[in-house]
Amino acid sequence: MAKGRVSIVVERCKACGFCVEFCPTRVLALSSAFNSKGYHPPHVVHPEKCSGCDLCGMYCPDFAIFATKTDPVKAGGDK
DSSP: OOEEEEEEOGGGOOOOOHHHHHOTTOOEEEOSSOOTTSOOOEEESOGGGOOOOOHHHHHOTTOOEEEEEEOOOOGGGOO
């Protein structure tokens, strides 16, 4: 399975929850912390499960989140 990384722009988030709802691997959850607007932005709860599919970014109406694929680490540390 491809691996990925989620990036969140906390101050853009309005806590709609679309990213959490549509993540196929359940990487995200809404935080109990607030951003400066008073919303609960998402946070990554299972980073190892992220595939980098970017469904979170595609559904986000505020462009507050995106995922990217990461290069898998090759055996033996060779690049």
